[in-house]
Amino acid sequence: MTTSERQETIRRLADFPSRLEAVLNETHPDRLDEPYRDGGWTIRQVVHHLVDSHINGFIRMRTAVVSPGTDVMGYDQDGWSELADNREMPVEISIDLLHALHGRWAYMLDAVDDAHWQNVVFHSENGEESLEYMLKEYAHHGEHHLGQITGHLAGAGK
DSSP: OOHHHHHHHHHHHHHHHHHHHHHHHTSOGGGGGSBSSTTSOBHHHHHHHHHHHHHHHHHHHHHHHHSTTOEEOOOOHHHHHTSHHHHHSOHHHHHHHHHHHHHHHHHHHHTOOGGGTTOEEEETTTEEEEHHHHHHHHHHHHHHHHHHHHHHHHHHTO
């Protein structure tokens, strides 16, 4: 990635919580417990999953900057999605957390020296991942789930 492409991707990551919040503000609360696809998680679970995943990503990326070559662990996202907080908790709590997390994440990434973008960690499930790769993946991850949510809400016609 060029410096400008990285900066744009960091901006997308920073802006993601506001985009998600805007969609959820227009969503009737009853819709949050609808699965976004047959057999899939509910919209509520997807929102809470985003926090689970992005907290892990934040830690992994910090690790890549400070301790390159370190092993990082995956997590059981399906198991976590079935915990009571992911199934029942108000989404506003996770939206607040995403705002704070993504703000701090973007601040950290804006300060990363060019020499560190190719630093790698070794993910227990995915193998070697560079800081630059993780930036692209986590920016895409949020947008992917936002697309699932908006697609479901638009397609269901409620």
